[in-house]
Amino acid sequence: MRDKRKVRVDFRKNREKTTRLGNLARQVGQVGENDSPNDHVDELAISERVSGKGRLSRRRTIITTEGSNADGSNLVRDIDVTKCVTGRVLSSAGLTTIVRAADGRRFECTVRRVLRTMSRDQRNVVVPGDEVLFQPTNIAEGVIERVNPRRGVLSRGSQNREHIIVANIDQVGIVVSAGEPGLKPHLIDRFLVSVAKGSVAGIICINKVDLVDSAELQTLSGIYGQIGCEVVLVSAHTGVGLERLRAILRNRQTVFAGQSGVGKSSLLNAIDKGLVIRTGEVSDWSKKGKHTTRNAVLHELPFGGWVVDTPGIRQMELWDVIPAELEAYFVEFRPFVRYCKFPDCSHLHESACGVQAAVMRSLISSIRYESYRRLVLADNAEPHPYDD
Numbered sequence: 104m105r106d107k108r109k110v111r112v113d114f115r116k117n118r119e120k121t122t123r124l125g126n127l128a129r130q131v132g133q134v135g136e137n138d139s140p141n142d143h144v145d146e147l148a149i150s151e152r153v154s155g156k157g158r159l160s161r162r163r164t165i166i167t168t169e170g171s172n173a174d175g176s177n178l179v180r181d182i183d184v185t186k187c188v189t190g191r192v193l194s195s196a197g198l199t200t201i202v203r204a205a206d207g208r209r210f211e212c213t214v215r216r217v218l219r220t221m222s223r224d225q226r227n228v229v230v231p232g233d234e235v236l237f238q239p240t241n242i243a244e245g246v247i248e249r250v251n252p253r254r255g256v257l258s259r260g261s262q263n264r265e266h267i268i269v270a271n272i273d274q275v276g277i278v279v280s281a282g283e284p285g286l287k288p289h290l291i292d293r294f295l296v297s298v299a300k301g302s303v304a305g306i307i308c309i310n311k312v313d314l315v316d317s318a319e320l321q322t323l324s325g326i327y328g329q330i331g332c333e334v335v336l337v338s339a340h341t342g343v344g345l346e347r348l349r350a351i352l353r354n355r356q357t358v359f360a361g362q363s364g365v366g367k368s369s370l371l372n373a374i375d376k377g378l379v380i381r382t383g384e385v386s387d388w389s390k391k392g393k394h395t396t397r398n399a400v401l402h403e404l405p406f407g408g409w410v411v412d413t414p415g416i417r418q419m420e421l422w423d424v425i426p427a428e429l430e431a432y433f434v435e436f437r438p439f440v441r442y443c444k445f446p447d448c449s450h451l452h453e454s455a456c457g458v459q460a461a462v463m464r465s466l467i468s469s470i471r472y473e474s475y476r477r478l479v480l481a482d483n484a485e486p487h488p489y490d491d
């Protein structure tokens with residue numbers, strides 16, 4: 104029998120009176136010479152609360168089942184599973200979520216409001232890749248009753264909350280372009296930190312290699328190959344590298360992520376001719392990508408596996424990563440940290456720093472070290488634009 108537990112959660116009311124707009128005491132004090140303040144109390148607008156408790160003024164009790172944490176995080180709502188169907192979220196936009204059932208049927212679902220109450224610390228209630236239990240209301244519609252615990256996520260920070268882009272994935276294809284727009288190693292490194300934080304593998308996919316001499320990419324490929332990252336050089340236009348990329352995607356759950364204009368959608372169209380994903384071009388005057396994919400969408404591949412096409416990410420704020428932790432995500436630093444004089448060395452300005460010495464001797468890539476330095480010095484509470 105499942106271990107059930109009652110948990111108190113904040114209840115967001117969708118209908119409430121507006122809080123008072125002004126200082127009521129001051130309004131009462133604005134009286135004439137011969138008037139008493141009590142004469143004007145009844146004239147105040149009775150529709151405004153005098154002692155409002157704010158928007159989260161109530162709490163409610165829900166029944167959770169195994170998998171929920173005692174602190175109320177990662178809540179798993181207890182439901183009657185005999186009335187539900189298991190499915191996977193293909194896309195979610197606004198109040199509409201498209202769910203694919205195990206038998207291939209697709210349902211347009213809404214989300215039970217209690218789930219939005221429970222998901223109080225996250226921006227997204229459901230995301231592409233989520234496994235959900237939903238109750239069909241007719242042949243093509245339903246209501247999502249529960250979101251099963253997630254594994255392998257790609258997320259970023261957004262307005263002091265976690266924005267989970269996709270869930271239940273095995274690997275992230277970090278798509279960059281050799282040209283138009285130009286390649287940005289710092290963006291690759293920021294993605295690699297997010298990928299490691301989400302407990303998934305990272306694949307660096309350099310697209311548009313037909314625009315440059317491939318020899319120019321060998322140094323960069325070697326840098327990431329030495330730290331254990333798989334690097335794929337491809338061209339959606341000429342077909343170079345597509346077979347290798349198909350082999351990497353086969354029978355895996357993958358998300359393509361990167362800037363606008365790097366060719367994520369074009370790559371998917373080239374990999375699977377059955378997909379007809381809208382693509383765009385790079386702006387002639389700004390040399391930046393234009394948004395064409397508006398929402399993350401999960402696609403099934405004919406040769407096995409799933410892939411998610413995501414909108415271009417121009418701001419990749421790290422979530423739940425503090426500067427002191429960044430050292431752990433740069434694996435090439437590990438052999439040299441022991442030679443640092445100070446146990447809390449930041450590897451930026453201290454004397455007798457093993458990491459800085461390794462950079463000077465070219466044992467650590469100066470490109471990667473510069474990314475580390477920028478990440479540590481950056482204010483993680485602010486967005487980080489990459490289209491400057």
